[in-house]
Amino acid sequence: MPLNTEDWFTEVAPQDGTAFSLKLKQKVHEEQSTYQRIEIYETERFGTLMIIDGCVMLSDRDNFLYHEMLTHPVLFTHPDPRRVLIIGGGDCGTLREVLKHPSVTQVHMVEIDERVTRLAEEYFPELCSANKDPRAQIHFADGIQWAADAEPGGYDVIIVDSTDPVGPAAGLFAEPFYRSCLRALGPQGIFVQQSESPLLHSGLIKSIHDELHKAGLVNTQLLCFPQPVYPSGWWSATMASAANPLTRFREDAQQVKALNAEYYNTDIHRAAQAVPEFLRKLL
Amino acid sequence: MPLNTEDWFTEVAPQDGTAFSLKLKQKVHEEQSTYQRIEIYETERFGTLMIIDGCVMLSDRDNFLYHEMLTHPVLFTHPDPRRVLIIGGGDCGTLREVLKHPSVTQVHMVEIDERVTRLAEEYFPELCSANKDPRAQIHFADGIQWAADAEPGGYDVIIVDSTDPVGPAAGLFAEPFYRSCLRALGPQGIFVQQSESPLLHSGLIKSIHDELHKAGLVNTQLLCFPQPVYPSGWWSATMASAANPLTRFREDAQQVKALNAEYYNTDIHRAAQAVPEFLRKLL
Numbered sequence: 001m002p003l004n005t006e007d008w009f010t011e012v013a014p015q016d017g018t019a020f021s022l023k024l025k026q027k028v029h030e031e032q033s034t035y036q037r038i039e040i041y042e043t044e045r046f047g048t049l050m051i052i053d054g055c056v057m058l059s060d061r062d063n064f065l066y067h068e069m070l071t072h073p074v075l076f077t078h079p080d081p082r083r084v085l086i087i088g089g090g091d092c093g094t095l096r097e098v099l100k101h102p103s104v105t106q107v108h109m110v111e112i113d114e115r116v117t118r119l120a121e122e123y124f125p126e127l128c129s130a131n132k133d134p135r136a137q138i139h140f141a142d143g144i145q146w147a148a149d150a151e152p153g154g155y156d157v158i159i160v161d162s163t164d165p166v167g168p169a170a171g172l173f174a175e176p177f178y179r180s181c182l183r184a185l186g187p188q189g190i191f192v193q194q195s196e197s198p199l200l201h202s203g204l205i206k207s208i209h210d211e212l213h214k215a216g217l218v219n220t221q222l223l224c225f226p227q228p229v230y231p232s233g234w235w236s237a238t239m240a241s242a243a244n245p246l247t248r249f250r251e252d253a254q255q256v257k258a259l260n261a262e263y264y265n266t267d268i269h270r271a272a273q274a275v276p277e278f279l280r281k282l283l
Numbered sequence: 284m285p286l287n288t289e290d291w292f293t294e295v296a297p298q299d300g301t302a303f304s305l306k307l308k309q310k311v312h313e314e315q316s317t318y319q320r321i322e323i324y325e326t327e328r329f330g331t332l333m334i335i336d337g338c339v340m341l342s343d344r345d346n347f348l349y350h351e352m353l354t355h356p357v358l359f360t361h362p363d364p365r366r367v368l369i370i371g372g373g374d375c376g377t378l379r380e381v382l383k384h385p386s387v388t389q390v391h392m393v394e395i396d397e398r399v400t401r402l403a404e405e406y407f408p409e410l411c412s413a414n415k416d417p418r419a420q421i422h423f424a425d426g427i428q429w430a431a432d433a434e435p436g437g438y439d440v441i442i443v444d445s446t447d448p449v450g451p452a453a454g455l456f457a458e459p460f461y462r463s464c465l466r467a468l469g470p471q472g473i474f475v476q477q478s479e480s481p482l483l484h485s486g487l488i489k490s491i492h493d494e495l496h497k498a499g500l501v502n503t504q505l506l507c508f509p510q511p512v513y514p515s516g517w518w519s520a521t522m523a524s525a526a527n528p529l530t531r532f533r534e535d536a537q538q539v540k541a542l543n544a545e546y547y548n549t550d551i552h553r554a555a556q557a558v559p560e561f562l563r564k565l566l
Contacts, residue, residue: 020301043300045298045300199344226481226516228301232516233516233517261560264560267558271553271554274548276548276551277551
């Protein structure tokens with residue numbers, strides 16, 4: 001059935017031979033920022049939708065999967081996460097989830113494009129509901145430079161919530177950046193990064209693991225989870241550390257309940273650590 | 284980006300406001316069988332593709348996820364699965380996976396549409412590689428009637444590998460059919476059924492659990508797994524039994540290795556049992 005392009009937003013992944021479409025009610029905003037083209041739509045069934053450079057960033061309906069899985073596993077893996085750095089994450093959903101953890105005393109969110117955050121404040125207000133938390137500092141700056149300049153050992157957890165590894169985000173998937181992160185974390189810190197689709201991007205996942213190892217983040221743990229609006233509907237994050245073990249985590253039923261999560265729970269944490277057989281052989 | 288409909292197959296899910304497309308090389312077959320419209324394509328990146336009544340049934344590239352998860356969890360959960368009934372499963376991928384289990388002595392596959400199997404033999408020969416196994420009997424008949432007529436206690440495991448719950452498959456998601464299955468299984472048997480998308484069809488999943496309970500299959504266990512070519516890319520199966528516990532399973536490293544699986548392993552089995560928080564509350 002042909003899709004009328006007036007009524008649908010379609011993201012084509014040419015290298016994968018796939019496309020994913022969402023039915024629209026209307027376009028509500030479009031602009032070219034200094035860094036990228038940003039569009040906002042109201043969809044029929046997925047709520048508000050943000051597109052950057054033609055790629056789906058998030059929808060109201062299913063962003064809980066990605067935001068919960070990029071934050072709660074790493075924060076429950078660290079024994080006492082206090083100071084957190086988020087690189088990217090301009091929609092503020094990751095910031096909101098991090099701030100649900102009572103141990104956290106300070107979060108620096110470093111997003112390169114202020115317009116993403118300003119549009120999130122307008123069109124995704126529930127994701128920005130923690131932006132005024134006194135523990136949160138939002139900086140509009142280059143995350144690679146921020147990590148390079150960071151005080152050694154100044155963070156317990158670094159979360160990289162970026163776009164795909166092309167353009168300005170490419171440097172976030174390479175050894176020099178990982179070395180900066182390790183220095184900023186100190187030996188006890190834990191790093192996590194969105195790492196694309198297990199089915200479509202297994203080569204990239206392998207490269208991320210290899211670069212992390214080269215940088216000295218020698219423990220790595222893949223986390224898999226669903227994300228329907230991203231290519232293949234199946235997504236991953238990669239945790240890494242120099243010393244902290246990544247397979248055990250704090251199981252605190254009270255604290256998990258207080259998250260009010262839609263996807264995450266202790267069983268889901270453990271489940272995300274299971275590595276599919278084809279990836280176990282590759283990694 | 285508009286999709287040239289000559290070059291792409293697109294499945295629209297109107298009630299979900301989503302569409303998924305695969306880039307094509309060419310259409311290689313199309314026919315109207317007694318039951319449904321069947322199309323076969325060669326895709327750019329997902330190998331051969333079978334479409335039934337406009338819905339993606341399977342692709343070469345990712346059918347391993349669905350077929351492994353519909354078979355290995357239930358067969359490792361049963362203490363000694365010997366006699367297996369597959370309802371549907373015309374592409375024979377489920378049959379092939381079942382026959383990898385050395386305890387299995389007899390498999391009845393009951394597919395309503397012989398044309399699906401004949402086309403699978405031609406276009407998906409690797410899925411049909413076990414069709415000549417002396418333990419396998421393929422019958423072209425109505426699965427609902429087959430279950431109603433089955434010898435009481437004649438099967439250890441019943442696997443329902445059907446299309447969506449519309450048209451002829453609707454009866455496969457309702458209490459009378461489940462009662463037939465329970466009788467055919469006897470008290471020690473285990474049932475499993477593909478149960479659609481956790482995100483898009485949670486109401487159906489709840490209804491399946493409720494109907495199973497009403498029929499006397501009072502233990503239920505949801506299994507979640509990725510399936511990129513199905514709507515949302517996230518899929519599920521529901522296991523059920525009258526007596527056998529469903530959370531424990533045989534962990535036999537030798538036997539798992541012999542499966543030569545691409546997705547399934549013992550960790551993945553356990554992971555599939557983790558129920559997302561929003562579904563835990565619903566079920």
